[in-house]
Amino acid sequence: MSGQPTVGQLWRGWRDVLDRLGFASAALDAKLLTGYALGLSALELATGENNSVDPAAAEQVAALLQRRMTGESVARIIGEREFYGLPFALNEATLEPRPETELLVDLALAHLPPGGQLLDLGTGTGCIPIAILANRPDARAIATDLSARALEAAAENAERNGVADRIRFLQGSWFEPLSPFDRLRMRSDAPFRFHLITSNPPYITSAVVDTLEREVKDFDPRLALDGGADGLAPYRVIAAQAADWLDPDGAVLLEIGYDQGAAVSALFLEAGFENVAVHRDLNGHDRVVAARLR
Numbered sequence: 642m643s644g645q646p647t648v649g650q651l652w653r654g655w656r657d658v659l660d661r662l663g664f665a666s667a668a669l670d671a672k673l674l675t676g677y678a679l680g681l682s683a684l685e686l687a688t689g690e691n692n693s694v695d696p697a698a699a700e701q702v703a704a705l706l707q708r709r710m711t712g713e714s715v716a717r718i719i720g721e722r723e724f725y726g727l728p729f730a731l732n733e734a735t736l737e738p739r740p741e742t743e744l745l746v747d748l749a750l751a752h753l754p755p756g757g758q759l760l761d762l763g764t765g766t767g768c769i770p771i772a773i774l775a776n777r778p779d780a781r782a783i784a785t786d787l788s789a790r791a792l793e794a795a796a797e798n799a800e801r802n803g804v805a806d807r808i809r810f811l812q813g814s815w816f817e818p819l820s821p822f823d824r825l826r827m828r829s830d831a832p833f834r835f836h837l838i839t840s841n842p843p844y845i846t847s848a849v850v851d852t853l854e855r856e857v858k859d860f861d862p863r864l865a866l867d868g869g870a871d872g873l874a875p876y877r878v879i880a881a882q883a884a885d886w887l888d889p890d891g892a893v894l895l896e897i898g899y900d901q902g903a904a905v906s907a908l909f910l911e912a913g914f915e916n917v918a919v920h921r922d923l924n925g926h927d928r929v930v931a932a933r934l935r
């Protein structure tokens with residue numbers, strides 16, 4: 642683009658480029674990234690359409706749009722994504738929170754008793770426990786992740802969403818980092834049992850990860866996607882150990898792939914859980930397994 646384009650010319654020009662490349666959300670992406678690069682809100686972008694943009698600022702817009710053209714998502718470029726109406730910072734070690742996962746939060750809010758204690762495994766950005774705590778000022782949580790870098794984002798997100806004093810982040814594999822805490826209490830008057838264990842673990846089979854669309858496979862961390870040869874490896878660990886940490890009246894809520902309902906339910910039934918149900922998302926796909934000991 643030559644000379645000094647106006648704001649409107651700039652975002653529309655990039656919209657056309659993305660459109661020609663087949664991006665379904667070309668107009669939205671171009672507006673969001675132009676506004677972000679120029680430091681303008683959506684309203685300012687709309688009302689400032691005729692303002693000219695100096696070459697240095699236009700270069701910054703171009704740099705972001707070029708990243709989009711490689712398949713990087715708008716949320717990753719901006720470094721933030723909304724989940725359950727709250728903002729979550731992302732980094733290279735975190736999965737982008739997905740809208741499908743909001744069903745897990747809805748179910749968790751329904752299952753968690755007053756003063757409930759929650760364990761979230763593989764927390765990533767911390768979106769699941771932070772969304773729960775933000776809606777339940779009486780609840781507390783521990784969240785684990787194998788990635789220390791992901792936990793940095795999660796801790797930042799807990800601060801930002803005002804729940805940092807009620808959540809503890811521990812680095813390690815699934816339940817492992819809990820061991821040093823087994824004699825400590827989240828509340829001095831309560832036994833160390835969780836009322837709810839949640840997880841959205843990696844559940845894609847290793848072979849399928851490489852075939853995913855580039856926005857996912859090139860930018861979401863493999864550790865957040867790869868569930869092993871049959872996609873069930875994390876569920877086996879969780880099913881085998883959950884009862885050791887769960888209140889007898891508590892529940893385990895796990896996000897699953899659309900075709901994993903029967904297999905994950907079977908793992909929990911084999912592990913001694915008596916009450917197991919599969920919940921569907923708004924698209925009618927199996928999305929969450931809920932397991933109770935009784």
Ligand SMILES: C[S@@+](CC[C@H](N)C(=O)[O-])C[C@H]1O[C@@H](n2cnc3c(N)ncnc32)[C@H](O)[C@@H]1O
Pocket residue numbers: 734735736737738739742762763764765766767768769785786787788791813814815840841842843844864865866
């Ligand atoms: C599918 S992502 C989900 C992240 C977040 N809970 C969400 O819903 O957006 C799975 C998460 O599990 C973590 N993870 C992978 N293997 C793990 C393990 N062995 N122990 C703990 N966390 C693990 C990954 O780092 C990643 O953050």
